[in-house]
Amino acid sequence: MNVLPLMLLLVAVPAAEPFEATLSPVPMESYMLQEPVFTWTPDAGTDAWIPVHNCAIRMIDGAMRVDATGDDPYFRRSMNVAGEAYRLRFRARNDNGTTGSIYWVTDRSRNWGEDKSRHFRLHSDGKWHDYTVDFQAPGRLLGLRIDPGGAAGFMEFAELTLRRMRRHPIAFQALRCDGRRAVLVVKNEGDEPLLLHDGEGTYRPTPGETVEVVRKLSGERAVEPVRFRLESPGVTPIERVICVYHDDAPVAWKPIGTVRLSADTTAVLELDEHATAAR
Numbered sequence: 001m002n003v004l005p006l007m008l009l010l011v012a013v014p015a016a017e018p019f020e021a022t023l024s025p026v027p028m029e030s031y032m033l034q035e036p037v038f039t040w041t042p043d044a045g046t047d048a049w050i051p052v053h054n055c056a057i058r059m060i061d062g063a064m065r066v067d068a069t070g071d072d073p074y075f076r077r078s079m080n081v082a083g084e085a086y087r088l089r090f091r092a093r094n095d096n097g098t099t100g101s102i103y104w105v106t107d108r109s110r111n112w113g114e115d116k117s118r119h120f121r122l123h124s125d126g127k128w129h130d131y132t133v134d135f136q137a138p139g140r141l142l143g144l145r146i147d148p149g150g151a152a153g154f155m156e157f158a159e160l161t162l163r164r165m166r167r168h169p170i171a172f173q174a175l176r177c178d179g180r181r182a183v184l185v186v187k188n189e190g191d192e193p194l195l196l197h198d199g200e201g202t203y204r205p206t207p208g209e210t211v212e213v214v215r216k217l218s219g220e221r222a223v224e225p226v227r228f229r230l231e232s233p234g235v236t237p238i239e240r241v242i243c244v245y246h247d248d249a250p251v252a253w254k255p256i257g258t259v260r261l262s263a264d265t266t267a268v269l270e271l272d273e274h275a276t277a278a279r
Contacts, residue, residue: 033236034163037081037141040064041159051075052145063156066148068096073152074103076145083141085165088133096153098124100131102146108139122149128158134165169194170230170238173210180217182226182244185210197231222249222277245277253279 040048046057046064055066055073066075073096088102100122103112118135144162148155169190176183188194188205196203196211203211215226222245229239253270256278260266271278 033166033168034087035166037079037083037086037162037164039159039161040157048077049075050077055148060156063158065154065156067154068149068152070152072147072150074101074145074147076143078143079141081141081164082139083164083166084138085136086134086141087163087165088135088144088160089131089163090160091128091130091158092148092155093126093128094122094124094149094153094155095126096124096155097149097151098122099150100146100148100155102133102135102144104135104137104141104145105143106137106139106141110142112145122155124149168238169235170196170232172228172238172240175242177217177244180219182215182217182242184213184215184228184240186213186230194232198229217244217246219246219249220251221274222246222251222272 038048042059042062042064046059049057049064051057051066053072053074054070055068055075057064057066057075059065066073094100098121099119101117101119103117105112105116109116116137118133120131120133122131123129167189169188169192171187171189172184173187174185176185186196186203186205187210188207191207193204193206196205198213201213203213205211213228213230215228217224217226224244224246225241226244227239227241229237231237249272252273254273255268256271257269258266259269269278
């Protein structure tokens with residue numbers, strides 16, 4: 001099972017004062033779920049792909065070869081998929097130009113055109129390369145067109161995968177530490193109710209609702225790691241690890257050297273007995 005990447009957060013918690021912070025956003029890629037629309041491999045043959053302009057399609061040596069017979073070759077396939085954001089990935093090689101393109105049509109906009117296109121660089125050296133093209137197609141995606149270079153020559157495909165992208169419905173929003181508790185505020189950013197499990201409890205936030213996930217802190221070490229992991233049926237588990245610094249932890253500190261703060265001032269650098277923090 002895949003897990004969205006761990007994020008580390010270090011917070012300093014005063015001994016007697018509460019602490020609260022808004023969490024920095026996780027990179028967008030970490031919040032995206034990818035749902036397969038289609039995966040093409042050579043075993044599927046060429047039936048789903050239609051040569052439209054100045055090209056012919058055939059299977060050769062375990063790859064789908066598109067022979068471009070003139071300028072502006074392109075081919076397409078039909079589909080009927082609801083979504084908004086998509087990612088096309090493919091492995092290909094070509095010798096017929098350095099610019100490739102994809103076009104698409106939807107139930108909201110049925111005419112092919114530059115307003116529904118993405119252009120990308122082709123290596124055009126006859127060697128295999130991996131390509132990724134992201135695009136937005138609100139509504140129902142009805143057709144996908146690939147323009148393999150702009151001149152006569154060839155382009156071969158070893159595989160193509162189209163995935164529908166959507167934002168992960170579980171969002172970590174804020175962290176609060178009070179006394180000996182770490183409280184993670186979690187929001188349901190999806191369109192449906194969620195059933196969340198964290199190994200210690202169950203939560204049922206409705207769309208837009210927040211819940212608080214609590215972890216008890218021992219306070220026995222200067223730096224205490226705390227792991228939050230949330231699972232929900234049908235979505236990728238997501239987790240975050242925070243490291244809480246306790247300035248009142250009952251630990252022994254050992255001097256390990258000195259640090260020069262200015263021309264006339266030095267300070268002693270100490271390491272805690274568990275080797276988790278220095279001051």
